[in-house]
Each structure stands twice: as structure tokens, then as C-alpha cells.
Amino acid sequence: MVYATDDKTKTQHLLSLDGANERLQLYKADLTAEGSFDSAVDGCQAVFHTASPVLFQTSNPQADLIDPAVKGTLNVLKSCAKMPSVKRAPKHWYMLSKTLAEEAAWKFANENGIDLVAVNPGFVIGPFLQPSVNFTVEEVLRLINGNRAFPSDIFRFVDVRDVANAHIQAFEVPSASGRCCVVGSMVHYTEALKIMHELYPNLPLSGNWENYETFQPQCKISQEKAKSLGVNFTPLEVSLRDTVECLKEKGLVSF
Structure with missing residues (x-):
């Protein structure tokens, strides 16, 4: 289901997918x-x-x-x-x-x-199909470009591919029921910045994050139900790397 189906910028990345001519139908809805x-x-x-x-x-x-x-x-x-x-x-x-x-x-x-x-997914990151960024990936982009002070908070990261897999498993696994939290990593944002710095040392990250005092999560989110459906969570390092690489491929960042 796609809003504004006449706008090619909203649909072209979908129509270009392999098998779209045979298996994809777009409907306009409100x-x-x-x-x-x-x-x-x-x-x-x-x-x-x-x-x-x-x-x-x-x-x-x-x-x-x-x-x-x-x-x-x-x-x-x-x-x-x-x-x-x-x-x-x-x-x-x-x-x-x-x-x-x-x-x-x-x-x-x-x-x-x-x-x-x-x-119920957390803060979704990872590679994306559309030419423009969604809200969560835009937050990563702003940090990379130095346009945003990093938030002093705990983030519940999850890879978009894991979220997609969770949806498929929720349909295909007969025993799936109720609510399923899908969160791969629960860390302070400085941990994510540290990972990005290690992956890309020349990245102009926002703020004086290296000297910031962090704190640990005050709660835990169980992965038991998601894993019981067959969801294997992508490491945060891989998700962040693939997010940045996707931004580079689409010409949204250069360094």
C-alpha cells in the first residue's frame, strides 16, 4: 500500500525490485x-x-x-x-x-x-530501498553531518532486515501470537558513535562524545519471543556499517 501512487519518487524504488512486474501491485488508499x-x-x-x-x-x-x-x-x-x-x-x-x-x-x-x-520494533536502522531517508536513518545522517548534538539516552536499535524477518515469521510460524518485541541492541548512544568512529575514523561525528559520561540501561528487553520465531539479530556493528554504506551509495554522505 503506497500513498500518492502517481508520484514516481514514492514508487520507483519499489517498481524497480526484481519480480515487481509479476508480483507487485500498488494501491492508493487513505x-x-x-x-x-x-x-x-x-x-x-x-x-x-x-x-x-x-x-x-x-x-x-x-x-x-x-x-x-x-x-x-x-x-x-x-x-x-x-x-x-x-x-x-x-x-x-x-x-x-x-x-x-x-x-x-x-x-x-x-x-x-x-x-x-x-x-514492536525499536529504533530501526540499516540499508533502505527508497531514495529518501526515513526518520530513524535521518537521525544517523544528522549525526554524521554534524547537524545534531547526540542525544544522551539509551537507544533500542534493531536492523530493518530483522524487523522484516520478524513480520514474515509472525505470519509463517503457526504458534506466533500476542506481542513480540524486536530489539537487537540496547545501548547508550555514545556506544553507537564509538562503533561508527572505529568503522570510519575520518567521520566528522557530532559533539564531544568521546569524553561524555554514559550510563547503563535501567531495564532489559527480552529477545526470547523473537528468537523463538527464528529471528537472529544482526550485530549493531553490521547494522551501522550497512546504514552508512547505504547513505554513501545514494549520495547522501561523502567522506
């Missing part, structure tokens, strides 16, 4: 319009609803975040409920709007007999 997903869902055995607006500053959070997340999720599920072919519908969430959306999704799924699996 998250907030009930019935908008009916034609896309018709005939599917599984539905992966994997995105929703990511904004930290907005003058209208209800319209920009809550409605697209909650109504969008319910509208996808309502379309699923109409189609007897749909067997399972994995979903992943982000912050408050995603929490509200997940609560609404579980309520609707339980009331309508939909087999729902929730995949």
Missing part, C-alpha cells in the same frame, strides 16, 4: 477513510500494516498522529474482517499514537475473530 483498503486486502492471506506518521512536533496531534494511527489501524482491520481469505494480520507501533492504535486493534481483533500478531 488511512482515515473506511473501506479504502478493501481492494488491496481482497484475496490476501496475511496483512502487514507496518507504518504510520512519525512526528515529534505538530500543532494538531489528533489529526496528524492519533487519527491516522488509530483510525488507520481499525480501517485496515475492518477491511481484513470483510475478507475471509485473511488469516493473520501482524502490526507494529510507535509511541502514544501507536499504543492507542494497538489497544484498538486488539479490541477489534478479539471482537471479530482476527488472528493478530503485534511486532
Whole structure:
């Protein structure tokens, strides 16, 4: 499902994938319009609803975040409920709007007999297909370019390929159920900067991070459920390297 299907900058990277001519169909839909997903869902055995607006500053959070997340999720599920072919519908969430959306999704799924699996990823990095960067990779890009002071916080990193695999396993493994946290590494951001410095010594990283006093995570996120589905997490070093290499390949950084 792609918004603005007439905009080639939004679709060309998808249409260029191997086998796209035979196996890929794009549908235009509106998250907030009930019935908008009916034609896309018709005939599917599984539905992966994997995105929703990511904004930290907005003058209208209800319209920009809550409605697209909650109504969008319910509208996808309502379309699923109409189609007897749909067997399972994995979903992943982000912050408050995603929490509200997940609560609404579980309520609707339980009331309508939909087999729902929730995949909850952390801070997603790794190589990307589209020509522009998404929010999480943009944060890495800003640090590389020196446009952002590094955040003094614990980050829950996960490779985008592991997130994709978790969604596939959530559909294919019969025992998959409930909620599944997908987080590969939980470290202070300076640890990530240290890794990038070791991989790319000439990288002009932001801030005086080498002398910054770090702190350890105050909690742990279990990988048990994700690993039980067959998810083998990519090392953070590999994810960061592949993120930077992808940025270089697309001409977004040079050093």
C-alpha cells in the first residue's frame, strides 16, 4: 500500500525490485477513510500494516498522529474482517499514537475473530530501498553531518532486515501470537558513535562524545519471543556499517 501512487519518487524504488512486474501491485488508499483498503486486502492471506506518521512536533496531534494511527489501524482491520481469505494480520507501533492504535486493534481483533500478531520494533536502522531517508536513518545522517548534538539516552536499535524477518515469521510460524518485541541492541548512544568512529575514523561525528559520561540501561528487553520465531539479530556493528554504506551509495554522505 503506497500513498500518492502517481508520484514516481514514492514508487520507483519499489517498481524497480526484481519480480515487481509479476508480483507487485500498488494501491492508493487513505488511512482515515473506511473501506479504502478493501481492494488491496481482497484475496490476501496475511496483512502487514507496518507504518504510520512519525512526528515529534505538530500543532494538531489528533489529526496528524492519533487519527491516522488509530483510525488507520481499525480501517485496515475492518477491511481484513470483510475478507475471509485473511488469516493473520501482524502490526507494529510507535509511541502514544501507536499504543492507542494497538489497544484498538486488539479490541477489534478479539471482537471479530482476527488472528493478530503485534511486532514492536525499536529504533530501526540499516540499508533502505527508497531514495529518501526515513526518520530513524535521518537521525544517523544528522549525526554524521554534524547537524545534531547526540542525544544522551539509551537507544533500542534493531536492523530493518530483522524487523522484516520478524513480520514474515509472525505470519509463517503457526504458534506466533500476542506481542513480540524486536530489539537487537540496547545501548547508550555514545556506544553507537564509538562503533561508527572505529568503522570510519575520518567521520566528522557530532559533539564531544568521546569524553561524555554514559550510563547503563535501567531495564532489559527480552529477545526470547523473537528468537523463538527464528529471528537472529544482526550485530549493531553490521547494522551501522550497512546504514552508512547505504547513505554513501545514494549520495547522501561523502567522506
